[in-house]
Amino acid sequence: MGYHMSLSIRLTINGLKREIALDDPRVTLLDLLRERLHLTGTKKGCDRGQCGACTVLVDGRRINSCLSLAASLDGAEITTIEGLADGEDLHPVQAAFIAHDGFQCGYCTPGQIMSAVGLISEGNAGDDPERIRELMSGNICRCGAYQGITEAVLEAQKDLAERNRRDAA
Amino acid sequence: MPLETTSPLPQHRRHGSSAGQPLTRRDGVLKVTGRATYAADNHPDGMLYAVTAVSSIARGRVTALDVEAAKAHPGVVEVLTPANRPPLAHDPDEKMPPFGFRVEVLQDDTVRYVNQPIAIVIAETPEAATEGAALLNPQYEVEPARTGRESGERFDPEVIGIGAPARTAHGDIEAGFAAAVRVTEADYVTPPQYHNAMEPHAVVAQWDGDRVTLDMPNQALALSCASHAAYFGIPAENVLIRSPFLGGGFGSKAILNGPQILAILAARMLDRPVKLALTRAQMYGPVGHRGRTWQKLRLGMDEEGRLTALHHQALCTTSSFDEFLEPAANASLPLYASPAILAEHEGLRLDVGTPGPMRAPGLASGSAALEVAMDEAAEACGMDPLDFRLANYAETEPTTGKPFSSKALRECYAEGAKRFGWSGRPHEPRTMRDESGFLVGWGMGTAVFHCPHFPAEARATLRADGTALVETAGADMGQGAWTALAQIAAEALGLDPDQVELNSGISSLPDGGIAGGSGHTASAGLALHNAGEDAIARLAELATTDPASPLFGAGNIGVVARAGRLHRRDDENRSESYAEILARAGRSDVVGTAKAARDPAVASAHAMYSHGAVFAEVKVDPDLGQIRVARLVGAFAAGRVINPRLVRSQYFGGMIWGASFALHEEAIADRRTGRIMNADLAEYHVPVNADVPSLDAILIPEDDPYVNPIGVKGVGEIGITGTVGAIANAVWHATGVRVRRFPVRVEDLIISREFA
Numbered sequence: 001m002g003y004h005m006s007l008s009i010r011l012t013i014n015g016l017k018r019e020i021a022l023d024d025p026r027v028t029l030l031d032l033l034r035e036r037l038h039l040t041g042t043k044k045g046c047d048r049g050q051c052g053a054c055t056v057l058v059d060g061r062r063i064n065s066c067l068s069l070a071a072s073l074d075g076a077e078i079t080t081i082e083g084l085a086d087g088e089d090l091h092p093v094q095a096a097f098i099a100h101d102g103f104q105c106g107y108c109t110p111g112q113i114m115s116a117v118g119l120i121s122e123g124n125a126g127d128d129p130e131r132i133r134e135l136m137s138g139n140i141c142r143c144g145a146y147q148g149i150t151e152a153v154l155e156a157q158k159d160l161a162e163r164n165r166r167d168a169a
Numbered sequence: 170m171p172l173e174t175t176s177p178l179p180q181h182r183r184h185g186s187s188a189g190q191p192l193t194r195r196d197g198v199l200k201v202t203g204r205a206t207y208a209a210d211n212h213p214d215g216m217l218y219a220v221t222a223v224s225s226i227a228r229g230r231v232t233a234l235d236v237e238a239a240k241a242h243p244g245v246v247e248v249l250t251p252a253n254r255p256p257l258a259h260d261p262d263e264k265m266p267p268f269g270f271r272v273e274v275l276q277d278d279t280v281r282y283v284n285q286p287i288a289i290v291i292a293e294t295p296e297a298a299t300e301g302a303a304l305l306n307p308q309y310e311v312e313p314a315r316t317g318r319e320s321g322e323r324f325d326p327e328v329i330g331i332g333a334p335a336r337t338a339h340g341d342i343e344a345g346f347a348a349a350v351r352v353t354e355a356d357y358v359t360p361p362q363y364h365n366a367m368e369p370h371a372v373v374a375q376w377d378g379d380r381v382t383l384d385m386p387n388q389a390l391a392l393s394c395a396s397h398a399a400y401f402g403i404p405a406e407n408v409l410i411r412s413p414f415l416g417g418g419f420g421s422k423a424i425l426n427g428p429q430i431l432a433i434l435a436a437r438m439l440d441r442p443v444k445l446a447l448t449r450a451q452m453y454g455p456v457g458h459r460g461r462t463w464q465k466l467r468l469g470m471d472e473e474g475r476l477t478a479l480h481h482q483a484l485c486t487t488s489s490f491d492e493f494l495e496p497a498a499n500a501s502l503p504l505y506a507s508p509a510i511l512a513e514h515e516g517l518r519l520d521v522g523t524p525g526p527m528r529a530p531g532l533a534s535g536s537a538a539l540e541v542a543m544d545e546a547a548e549a550c551g552m553d554p555l556d557f558r559l560a561n562y563a564e565t566e567p568t569t570g571k572p573f574s575s576k577a578l579r580e581c582y583a584e585g586a587k588r589f590g591w592s593g594r595p596h597e598p599r600t601m602r603d604e605s606g607f608l609v610g611w612g613m614g615t616a617v618f619h620c621p622h623f624p625a626e627a628r629a630t631l632r633a634d635g636t637a638l639v640e641t642a643g644a645d646m647g648q649g650a651w652t653a654l655a656q657i658a659a660e661a662l663g664l665d666p667d668q669v670e671l672n673s674g675i676s677s678l679p680d681g682g683i684a685g686g687s688g689h690t691a692s693a694g695l696a697l698h699n700a701g702e703d704a705i706a707r708l709a710e711l712a713t714t715d716p717a718s719p720l721f722g723a724g725n726i727g728v729v730a731r732a733g734r735l736h737r738r739d740d741e742n743r744s745e746s747y748a749e750i751l752a753r754a755g756r757s758d759v760v761g762t763a764k765a766a767r768d769p770a771v772a773s774a775h776a777m778y779s780h781g782a783v784f785a786e787v788k789v790d791p792d793l794g795q796i797r798v799a800r801l802v803g804a805f806a807a808g809r810v811i812n813p814r815l816v817r818s819q820y821f822g823g824m825i826w827g828a829s830f831a832l833h834e835e836a837i838a839d840r841r842t843g844r845i846m847n848a849d850l851a852e853y854h855v856p857v858n859a860d861v862p863s864l865d866a867i868l869i870p871e872d873d874p875y876v877n878p879i880g881v882k883g884v885g886e887i888g889i890t891g892t893v894g895a896i897a898n899a900v901w902h903a904t905g906v907r908v909r910r911f912p913v914r915v916e917d918l919i920i921s922r923e924f925a
Contacts, residue, residue: 026296035218035295040210041203043416045367046449050850053367081203090201098197101818104647106200107367107416113201130862137857140850142367142417143647144825145818146858 009074014083022071029065029073030054033080041081041110052139055111056080062118081110092159093117096152104143112139116153125157186660191814195652205414208384209371209446217246219432219445220298222288222305224280227314227520227843231278231287231307238304239290244297247439249289249431251275255438258402265396268331270523271491273427273455281490282522283844284454289431291443314520314843322518330496330531335514337502339568345478345509349469353546357538358910360835362459363452364527365855368416370456371446372429374436380407386415388423390642391680396425413674415646420526421457423685428455453836453848457525460486462497462534466542474550474560476507484515488523500535503778504617506563520843528826529886532618537830537911540614540894554613555586566776575873577806578780584867585804589784598905607788610903616781616891620882622767623682627696629662629704629761635733635748637662640672643681643693648885649815650689656811657694657879661701663730687883690811695877696765704761705730712750719743767877775875779882781805785895789903794918796900798828804867808882813868816884820866823888829856830889831896832912
């Protein structure tokens with residue numbers, strides 16, 4: 001198996017602390033999630049950082065997990081699509097994607113959603129569709145569900161801002 | 170987004186039906202939570218990983234592979250090359266009926282195109298398999314690559330597309346041109362394009378004796394079972410394909426390919442499950458593409474701008490060893506009335522992977538050229554492009570004279586033009602600017618697509634609790650089949666969709682036909698509709714022959730199924746629930762089955778198409794030539810709409826593909842080596858969100874009594890047609906530059922005299 005190395009790293013994945021013995025230094029975060037931990041919600045579309053299907057949050061930042069070596073992430077906190085909903089309660093971005101038909105085949109969807117969550121928490125989305133289109137352009141949707149994606153991000157952004165206001169009050 | 174239509178949708182066939190309503194996707198929660206399982210998400214115990222090594226030359230022979238180096242890498246289990254590849258029961262150099270292609274599965278050391286599999290490495294981890302494949306260090310005997318019109322071998326094809334005649338003639342074309350007062354003629358070029366579904370082709374293969382289970386995205390389950398069975402020398406029923414979700418298909422997952430067959434072979438050889446997923450770069454070769462075309466269009470018009478002759482020629486590329494020729498010139502057959510129409514195709518063999526059907530095969534490329542040619546002809550006649558198309562409106566199918574089963578194209582033109590604001594369009598190009606000084610142009614095109622119908626089967630089971638299970642081996646690659654098919658079945662069963670469980674996407678179910686040709690909702694839908702009606706008829710039989718039922722004796726009068734109850738047709742107050750009927754009969758369920766196909770008599774008497782009109786606004790930077798699509802408005806008539814939310818998404822997707830064809834997509838081969846220089850998603854441009862600012866799709870009501878008993882036409886592909894031409898025509902209108910090569914590029918504009 002691999003190089004018979006065992007590099008131990010600690011990751012917090014979707015709130016769960018895990019100690020992971022890496023079998024190979026070449027393992028990307030994406031292949032760690034998908035092929036070792038069987039968290040297959042995160043998708044591989046290009047393995048080159050060009051399509052965005054593998055987007056996850058690392059310490060709150062959206063990144064392409066295919067371009068990140070797992071060994072370099074010791075101590076990181078990772079959120080994947082599996083960690084977004086609160087039990088059966090969907091995250092507002094997830095619910096908005098359904099309501100606005102922001103996907104067709106669904107393969108780019110986990111990446112789109114994680115990217116949208118990152119975008120909103122960066123405080124960069126605002127309510128300008130043009131800006132959202134630009135800032136969501138690292139996530140390719142070959143089916144062409146862009147109109148619904150933009151509408152979903154707009155609505156979720158509004159929804160989350162509302163919640164924050166309520167929580168602050 | 171408001172789901173508006175210009176007038177009410179056609180009446181639901183059954184009161185209380187969910188069909189016609191914009192339900193959200195049934196698989197929505199699975200898809201937004203990451204729980205939808207695609208092929209490569211499977212991990213059976215003991216699974217190995219396979220990675221194909223692919224050729225980096227377009228033509229020649231592999232003379233050496235360093236198998237020892239690959240095998241010496243830790244974790245590598247086996248390397249398959251032509252020297253040790255186990256035998257197949259079907260010759261891969263023979264076509265697989267009915268429309269399988271020749272496949273490259275290490276039958277010998279020849280290389281016929283770039284990215285052809287030349288070995289497959291199987292290892293314990295994906296990293297080891299990838300490294301092993303890299304260590305093979307292939308050596309080649311290279312022959313010159315035939316990559317273009319000059320070097321390729323031309324031939325007269327027997328058939329084009331899938332079994333269509335290469336030449337179709339109607340009327341006397343020379344007489345038509347002789348009668349013309351104006352003739353326009355131009356050449357158009359369309360590029361090679363690759364499907365690039367977001368999900369790379371993948372398979373997880375597990376053998377159990379002479380039975381195999383394949384987790385594999387698949388658009389044609391029954392057909393694929395039979396083809397795989399033939400390659401592996403086992404009965405078709407020994408192949409189980411599970412394809413609950415496809416990460417896009419667009420035609421490329423309907424046909425078998427070499428890498429997947431090799432992975433399945435490796436699993437049998439090693440007696441362990443094997444997973445293979447192509448890399449993005451490896452999808453530019455063995456899994457089909459839209460072939461390049463060179464087209465010539467010659468149009469003759471009379472004094473009033475009516476066509477007297479329409480001559481469409483296409484030179485279409487295929488591989489050196491197999492044929493799939495874009496039926497591009499056939500785009501001129503269904504749309505515009507002309508006493509003489511001639512569509513002709515010629516073939517060109519290149520050192521490329523064999524092309525295949527890609528979203529709107531033939532019509533996408535052909536309509537791109539035809540709609541620009543129509544715009545040029547309108548300009549030559551001094552007519553508005555929409556008026557010109559209306560002057561050539563076909564009341565019957567132009568080449569056959571058959572009536573259309575339905576054709577609300579006039580309404581599409583009218584509603585689309587109104588929503589877009591077309592009537593204010595100045596004739597002259599380069600006359601509009603926006604507030605920032607950008608050149609603004611408006612263009613339009615007509616959209617059209619066939620309505621094929623594939624034979625399909627289905628089963629509907631009414632259960633003791635009054636709910637139903639409906640089953641057919643269909644495929645949902647994003648079109649929303651799971652939702653629309655359940656709506657159709659629920660309607661036939663007189664149930665709410667929530668009470669109907671749909672089981673699909675696995676080959677052990679009744680054959681759901683092919684998810685392609687925009688025919689899946691109609692084909693699998695009709696089978697489900699009929700199975701539902703069969704189940705209701707059987708249930709009615711139980712009730713009307715049971716003296717204890719309030720429906721006793723109503724057999725001749727008939728019953729109506731609604732909201733989980735059967736009602737006496739002539740007395741709504743006499744009814745009984747499904748659950749009550751089954752309980753009293755002591756039955757746990759009642760099962761209806763159906764086989765459905767198109768009635769050949771109806772089919773031969775009618776021409777069947779979906780239609781539409783697309784209007785585009787582009788903005789062009791007057792200094793840099795950069796082109797942006799500012800607005801797209803499409804109006805489409807495609808029979809009965811089962812779910813307007815999903816149909817609209819299909820139109821949007823098609824229109825974005827149209828924008829992509831017009832302005833973005835092109836695979837570029839190095840003329841010296843035949844290597845595709847942009848075989849990835851960074852340099853092969855597909856639209857991103859920022860490329861698609863404003864889309865509008867209008868659903869024009871259309872009642873079609875002939876196309877099939879549920880009145881459904883196809884919506885998946887039509888959006889591309891019309892859109893390509895509309896955008897190219899808008900670029901001309903903005904700039905005065907007529908570009909006849911797709912995609913339209915910045916440099917096409919800025920080198921032009923008209924642009925400066």
